[in-house]
Amino acid sequence: MxxxxxxxxxxxxxxxxxxxxxxxxxxxxxxxxxxxxxKQNGMSFCIEVFHESTAxxxxxxxxxxxxxxxxxxxxxxxxxxYQKVEIASRPHIRTPYDVVWxxxxxxxxxxxxxEWMDRDLRLxxxxxxxxxxxxxxxxSKAVLSALIIFKQLNVVHTGxxxxxxxxxxxxxxxxxxxxxxxxxxxxxxxxxxxxxxTLVHSLSPxxxxxxxxxxxxxxxEAWCIxxxxxxxxxxxxxxxxxxxxxxxxEYLLVVDPSKRPMxxxxxxxxxxxxxx
Numbered sequence: 405m406x407x408x409x410x411x412x413x414x415x416x417x418x419x420x421x422x423x424x425x426x427x428x429x430x431x432x433x434x435x436x437x438x439x440x441x442x443k444q445n446g447m448s449f450c451i452e453v454f455h456e457s458t459a460x461x462x463x464x465x466x467x468x469x470x471x472x473x474x475x476x477x478x479x480x481x482x483x484x485x486y487q488k489v490e491i492a493s494r495p496h497i498r499t500p501y502d503v504v505w506x507x508x509x510x511x512x513x514x515x516x517x518x519e520w521m522d523r524d525l526r527l528x529x530x531x532x533x534x535x536x537x538x539x540x541x542x543x544s545k546a547v548l549s550a551l552i553i554f555k556q557l558n559v560v561h562t563g564x565x566x567x568x569x570x571x572x573x574x575x576x577x578x579x580x581x582x583x584x585x586x587x588x589x590x591x592x593x594x595x596x597x598x599x600x601x602t603l604v605h606s607l608s609p610x611x612x613x614x615x616x617x618x619x620x621x622x623x624x625e626a627w628c629i630x631x632x633x634x635x636x637x638x639x640x641x642x643x644x645x646x647x648x649x650x651x652x653x654e655y656l657l658v659v660d661p662s663k664r665p666m667x668x669x670x671x672x673x674x675x676x677x678x679x680x
Contacts, residue, residue: 406429406469406471407422407429407430407432407467407469407515408422408429409422409423409424409425409432410422412437413434413467413504413515414504415501415502415503415504415515415517416502416503417501417502418436418437418438418502419436419437419438420434420435420436420437420465420467420502420504420517421434421435421437422434422467423435426466429469429471430468430469430470430471430475431466431467431468431469432466432467432469433464433465433466433467433520434464434465434466434467434517435463435464435465436463436464436465464520465501465502465517465518465519465520466517466518466519466520466521467504467515467516467517468482468515468516468517468518469513469515469516470513476513478564479514479516480514481564481565482516482564482565483503483514483516485559485564485565486500486516488557490553490556490557491553491557491565494549494550494553496546496547496549496550496553497550497553498518498519498521499518499519500516500517500518500519501517501518501519502516502517503515503516503517504516504517525543525602525606528606530606530607530608530609531609531643533606533607534607534643534644534645535643537646540603540606540607540649541675541676543602543603543606544599544603544652544670544675544676545671545676547599547602548596548599548667548668548670548671548676549667549671551592551595551596551599551667552667552668552671554592554595555568555592555666555667555668560590560591560592560594560595561595561598562574562575562576562590563575563576566590568589568590568591568592569589569590569591570589570590571587571588571589571590573590574590575590575594575598576614577614577615577624577625577628578601578605578613578614578615578616578628579597579598579601579602579613579614580628581593581594581597581598581661582597582632582659582661583661585625585628585629585632588661591661592666592667593661593664593665593666594661595667596656596664596665596666596667596670597656597657597661597664599656599670600653600656600657601613601657603649603652603653603656604653604657607645607649613628613632614628615627615628632659648674648675648678649675651675652670652673652675652676655670655673656670
């Protein structure tokens, strides 16, 4: 059954009132009505490693749900991923708070609750992202730190975590690495490419990667591939991009995956080692 604004959900750690729809009927902003020490209640969810962070007591959380079979499958996969201590306990990965099993049974559809974040990176204007020397550096360090954990677990991030080398759940069109376009599967270094694309998108008001600016009918994938081959270099100003940051992005966006750095190597780049 689809969620709606108003009802209160009861999880293993507390009660949550749904306040606002964030994405259809599958993502909601919620108020933490009450919280208490977690109880297992027969659940396999790894709540014993959840952070009792200060943010939890700001009384806001995000509720993720699912309606279609594909959404339910994806949400349950995310649930299983968070049972791994390496993922659930990392500060660079969104903190899980609770799980809700409708009718107190694991056979039904579940709802996951996560820490509330006030700002979506996609909503930060490009000129603001360029003008804050701390933000690109902080984003890069956090993402690379998470990718190191994923590498240790032999998984990659394609919107959800899948086994490294997978060709079934590939990256989104804008972030898709050249080797993935070639059908070689999504590798650890493919995630590093995606970080480079994310930084470019955050810095530039233009559409550098992906099909959003396509001016021909059809040929969506060909358009994306052609843009990678051309590797457009935008001219950014007001404020300009720091040369050190541009060098870091070029370091990540190497077409040959064998020459592209791993996350652990990228963290050692001079741009991330320097102070703003």
